[in-house]
Amino acid sequence: MTEKVLVRVDGRELSLSNLTKVLYPAGGFTKAEVIDYYTRIAPVMLSHLHGRPLTVKRFPNGVERQSFFEKNAPAHTPKWVRKVTLPVPGSTMNREKIDFAVVDDLPTLVYYANLAAIEFHVPMWRVGVEGDPLPPDTLVFDLDPGAPATIVECCRVAVLLRDELERDGLECHPKTSGNKGMQLYARWDRGPGTADYAKGLAQRLEGAHPLVTSVMARKVRPGRVFIDWSQNNPAKTTVAPYSMRANSLPTVSTPLLWDEVEKCDEPGRLVFTASEVLARVEEHGDLFGPSGSAP
Template identity: 75%
Template sequence: MKKVPVQVEGRDLVLTNLGKTLYPEAGFTKAEVIDYYTRIAPVLLPHLRGRPLTVKRYPNGVGGAFFFEKNAPAHTPSWVRRVRLPVPGSTKDRETIDFAIVDDLPTLVYYANLAALELHVPMWRVSGEGEPLPPDLLVFDLDPGAPATIVECCEVALLLRDALAEEGLDCHAKTSGNKGMQLHVPWTSEVTTSEYAKALAERLARRHDFVTAVMARRERPGKVFIDWSQNNPAKTTVAVYSMRANPHPTVSTPLTWDEVAACDHPDQLRFTPSDVLARVEASGDLFP
């Protein structure tokens, strides 16, 4: 295993297997994954800071076995920020988990080197002392049931945007990097985010026959499922600018509302790492 010592913002890291192909169909290597995350860091890090991290790791590439990792293992460098949080109902019978917090570029590069292709975070942050704070975001996860696609998700996104605007709320759209998309709503209300999101999703489902707010998969074919349950504090959503583990590398990408309104084919809203870097260079962060 070839090792390459590097220094990132004063932190010593050892990068390994940089030539390993993590996306075989695209010939996209670990070095290219690390390069993407390094270059996107100025706009990615503000969305990760303070949020407990869950990663989806693909040590043998997207065609191989993968695993989710919440607990920062013992070999995690001491300079990576960690917070110990309770995890009631853990599937691994843990009372607490030591989550990593990606506050800086060295931590981001460290995880990219572990083939942590996907970065998932909750809609809340921790304080400087590591205490959980109330949600600062509400999320609607739009999941199309075939033959519906992201085109139909865009129709639902516009309905949600207008409904939120009527209540004085702003929202921002992004692709999931897979087949669907998400809307993030900056949140300061005392109302529980899950309660609010469920009520709005159910209201739209009653008004539009191509929308469902029901979890059961038998209800989803040809419809867009508004997954309001992602607002459960124990759940995470893929971070904006995170890569996804598809046969070809894709990215969860911020969208303008003009792009959402104009979408009439799924390929219009499929973005690669190079696409996203070019978009950021031209327009900055489209996800405030």
């Protein structure tokens, strides 16, 4: 029999289930602990989800078992969860439109955590009050190291990117991906064209630094850092700040201090688990605040 617990979250009633199920077997991390993490991180995470159509990666039986991406809000989604209907050209499910959920509040975040939605992914644009897509408000660079390169080399490239962005009047903020790479975000108020701008900057750095490639082809990436500028395509999403990741341990996509980036000399220095991220937020607050605050 499925164990269920009724709780009230900010005035909303939710039924939480299978709280003792272990979702991270290597660390014994349970579904209850996943929900607890998202509840406690919500004060800083919600501003980065606010207004953004949600894609989740769900792991009903834990990170070592089958998973699936979900864009369309489930049929059983409570009526109080905000949803927006948006076109999805090229959908693999042959759908013309999808009803996306939007995580604007704590009850919605807890609802999805209870679905074993371990990973939260969002685009670099938001929807307006009526659900209409707005121009991009964020520029993102996804740095992916090709072995034997690691996040150490990603940090070197991040500093190069930061300096170029500053010359263009853009302030950026780093975070780990929670996997092997990292991302840089910058607030963007220059209308459409983020992908073209990001591609041009990536190509400029590629021409000046042998460590960098702007090409996705695997054959050119060993020992180099691929600057994935294509994440700025409106149809794509990137893992949200403070989202957990489905690794052996409950790692998190973690905002960083530039001092940590500049001094990184071994990959393990920039691996943070859920409990460590909660402690970091208590110490530093939201390191992503300047580029991620809701409008």
